[in-house]
Amino acid sequence: MTDPYLELAERALRNEAPTPDECAALLDDPGVELLPLVQAAFAPRRQHFGRKVMVHVLNNAQNGLCPEDCGYCAQNKDSQAAIRKYPMKGDEEILAAAEAAAKAGASRYCIAISGRGPTVQRAHQLATIVRTIKDRYPIELCISGGLLGDEHAKILADAGLDRFNHNLNTSEAHYDKICTTHTYRDRIDTLEALKRNGIEPCSGLIVGMGEQTLDVVDVAFELRRLEVPSIPMNFLIPIEGNQVVGDGSLTPERCLRAVCMMRLVNPTAEIRLAGGREGHLRSLGVLALWPANSLFVEGYLTTRGDAVRETYQMIHDAGFEVEGNPLYARERDRNGGFRLGNDDEALLRPEVRR
Numbered sequence: 637m638t639d640p641y642l643e644l645a646e647r648a649l650r651n652e653a654p655t656p657d658e659c660a661a662l663l664d665d666p667g668v669e670l671l672p673l674v675q676a677a678f679a680p681r682r683q684h685f686g687r688k689v690m691v692h693v694l695n696n697a698q699n700g701l702c703p704e705d706c707g708y709c710a711q712n713k714d715s716q717a718a719i720r721k722y723p724m725k726g727d728e729e730i731l732a733a734a735e736a737a738a739k740a741g742a743s744r745y746c747i748a749i750s751g752r753g754p755t756v757q758r759a760h761q762l763a764t765i766v767r768t769i770k771d772r773y774p775i776e777l778c779i780s781g782g783l784l785g786d787e788h789a790k791i792l793a794d795a796g797l798d799r800f801n802h803n804l805n806t807s808e809a810h811y812d813k814i815c816t817t818h819t820y821r822d823r824i825d826t827l828e829a830l831k832r833n834g835i836e837p838c839s840g841l842i843v844g845m846g847e848q849t850l851d852v853v854d855v856a857f858e859l860r861r862l863e864v865p866s867i868p869m870n871f872l873i874p875i876e877g878n879q880v881v882g883d884g885s886l887t888p889e890r891c892l893r894a895v896c897m898m899r900l901v902n903p904t905a906e907i908r909l910a911g912g913r914e915g916h917l918r919s920l921g922v923l924a925l926w927p928a929n930s931l932f933v934e935g936y937l938t939t940r941g942d943a944v945r946e947t948y949q950m951i952h953d954a955g956f957e958v959e960g961n962p963l964y965a966r967e968r969d970r971n972g973g974f975r976l977g978n979d980d981e982a983l984l985r986p987e988v989r990r
């Protein structure tokens with residue numbers, strides 16, 4: 637009898653996706669064992685990315701002030717979340733953060749700007765920043781900036797922008813439950829404009845927003861159809877004051893199964909552990925390095941995440957390697973040996989100390 641996990645791995649190595657029903661079973665069927673599934677999803681990850689882990693650093697360059705109503709986002713116009721709103725940071729601040737990201741070993745620096753999408757004037761301003769960063773630092777560059785069309789995409793492509801992020805977030809059927817000010821079709825149109833103009837689209841999803849299993853599967857197949865090369869996987873961070881605050885469906889195991897399913901459907905894509913990695917995958921976070929080959933450090937749009945140091949420790953402990961860049965001082969993070977979670981913590985428990 638054929639080993640079903642081996643068969644999944646072999647199909648992924650041939651870039652054949654499982655069927656949607658098989659994908660639903662990977663998420664829901666308790667008879668699907670987690671560790672063999674992780675091992676199956678590792679096969680295409682190893683084929684295309686070896687044991688390297690790409691590290692991304694995100695700069696939230698403009699916060700709030702958004703006219704859209706994406707219910708999962710603390711920056712949306714109706715959110716009551718306690719966040720500070722600020723207009724776009726100055727160029728020097730954005731450039732300094734790019735340098736820090738490169739020196740910390742990030743392979744990619746992401747500039748996130750709240751709002752429906754850039755004006756033409758804003759696209760030119762971003763293009764100037766893109767040119768400066770590309771001239772100064774050996775780092776790939778991504779902008780997350782909302783909806784855009786051909787005119788904006790061309791301006792950014794001419795400046796040398798590598799990628800533009802615009803997540804599908806959920807299925808078309810579920811889209812109006814999370815946002816009413818723009819449509820799923822608007823998001824697809826943005827991804828197609830990016831592709832037409834030679835910018836790599838980065839697009840992923842958020843799991844845990846009240847969707848059904850087949851909605852998650854549907855997004856995975858839509859990203860495959862669109863040949864999206866970069867897929868961030870977010871797990872909804874419940875932010876008090878937002879309209880969408882979680883459906884209680886997310887366990888570490890379900891999150892890990894979702895990452896494995898995404899890898900098997902999109903064997904060649906860069907799959908990135910994004911928002912909610914720390915809080916939802918928890919102790920299984922390290923296992924997600926087997927299907928995923930990329931992650932964020934130091935936090936997300938409005939929430940904190942694990943720091944560079946502890947994330948690199950996890951990567952090294954699991955036998956993986958930070959991809960880094962020429963400015964990255966690799967040996968700094970390879971000091972090995974025993975380590976407690978907190979450097980300031982004494983080794984001995986207080987009650988046994990003399």
Ligand code: SF4
Nearest residue numbers: 702706709712750751
């Ligand atoms: S996800 Fe983007 S467009 Fe939607 S509310 Fe947040 S900042 Fe605005």
